[in-house]
Amino acid sequence: MRRRGFSLIEVLVSLGILAIVITTTIAMFAERSRRLRQAHEVTLAYQALANEAELWRRVDFKDIDAQPLTFRSDLTIIAPMTPYSASVKIDTPRSDVRNITLTIRWDTAQHAVSLALARADTGGSNLW
Amino acid sequence: MVSGQRTAGSGQESRRLAPCSLSAARCPLRLRGYSLIEISVTLAIFGIFLFIVVSLTAEMRRNEKRWPINFMAHPDISAVVSRLRRDVYDSKYFPDGWQSYSQSNETPIIYTITPASGETIVWDFRTPGQVTRHAWTSNQPQTDWTARGTPTFTTEKYDAPNGQKGIRVTATDDKGKLAIDQILIPRPHD
Numbered sequence: 001m002r003r004r005g006f007s008l009i010e011v012l013v014s015l016g017i018l019a020i021v022i023t024t025t026i027a028m029f030a031e032r033s034r035r036l037r038q039a040h041e042v043t044l045a046y047q048a049l050a051n052e053a054e055l056w057r058r059v060d061f062k063d064i065d066a067q068p069l070t071f072r073s074d075l076t077i078i079a080p081m082t083p084y085s086a087s088v089k090i091d092t093p094r095s096d097v098r099n100i101t102l103t104i105r106w107d108t109a110q111h112a113v114s115l116a117l118a119r120a121d122t123g124g125s126n127l128w
Numbered sequence: 129m130v131s132g133q134r135t136a137g138s139g140q141e142s143r144r145l146a147p148c149s150l151s152a153a154r155c156p157l158r159l160r161g162y163s164l165i166e167i168s169v170t171l172a173i174f175g176i177f178l179f180i181v182v183s184l185t186a187e188m189r190r191n192e193k194r195w196p197i198n199f200m201a202h203p204d205i206s207a208v209v210s211r212l213r214r215d216v217y218d219s220k221y222f223p224d225g226w227q228s229y230s231q232s233n234e235t236p237i238i239y240t241i242t243p244a245s246g247e248t249i250v251w252d253f254r255t256p257g258q259v260t261r262h263a264w265t266s267n268q269p270q271t272d273w274t275a276r277g278t279p280t281f282t283t284e285k286y287d288a289p290n291g292q293k294g295i296r297v298t299a300t301d302d303k304g305k306l307a308i309d310q311i312l313i314p315r316p317h318d
Binding site: 041050077 | 175177180181184186187188191192194195196198200201211288289290294305306308309310311312313
């Protein structure tokens with residue numbers, strides 16, 4: 001056998017194994033890179049959301065509806081995720097409750113994280 | 129008998145290792161070496177594999193450089209942020225000075241309420257790679273807590289849109305990228 005060289009089937013099997021190894025390696029690299037990027041993005045996005053939530057917690061309940069539906073905190077930390085969009089949504093399930101949802105979208109809106117905040121009218125000081 | 133076997137063995141070995149002309153058509157492949165085309169194909173396949181691995185590694189490194197270091201993944205560093213957040217949330221005011229410390233971006237001083245009484249907290253960010261939290265009850269030192277291997281933290285006063293005073297704590301990685309940015313505003317207290 002060895003004196004005749006390798007048969008077609010031997011060569012094909014070898015190339016098949018090599019192809020599997022190369023494909024697996026490439027897929028592993030790509031997946032690791034993607035997950036690492038996502039972890040960075042989510043970590044940064046949640047810091048930005050937490051900062052904005054901190055401001056919305058402090059707004060007097062009676063003034064919530066009059067607030068602009070935009071982020072007012074500094075979003076420098078999510079600059080590496082440019083282009084991104086940040087939005088605020090206020091729902092009124094009851095007259096004395098406001099649900100505030102903060103959302104950041106990036107990667108052409110394929111990825112998004114949200115943070116929801118429930119505010120209730122305590123009738124007194126701005127406790128939460 | 130024994131010597132006969134040796135003789136036969138020596139004969140087979142000498143046949144197997146007989147000199148082989150490079151031009152001999154019947155010469156075993158391994159003894160002839162590999163042809164140029166065989167080596168070229170092998171090197172080409174290896175080169176493709178090497179190129180893919182190198183280019184993927186370079187792409188990963190480029191991608192990693194784009195992002196700040198995820199300090200929040202380090203327990204000590206996230207502990208600094210969460211303890212500072214709790215201190216600011218529970219604070220009543222920020223004294224101008226305490227003991228030998230003055231209120232500054234590197235040594236924020238916080239007076240906090242506790243179930244029993246109050247505590248004066250000094251966060252010391254002055255030593256690179258280290259953060260220390262000193263706590264006093266009345267004038268008595270209570271606890272000192274130090275986190276090591278931290279980035280360089282800094283704080284600044286933060287005025288919330290509703291007029292409340294807070295603290296903004298930031299940290300950058302060794303490439304100068306903003307990695308931690310937290311706005312902390314005290315809870316309202318009676």
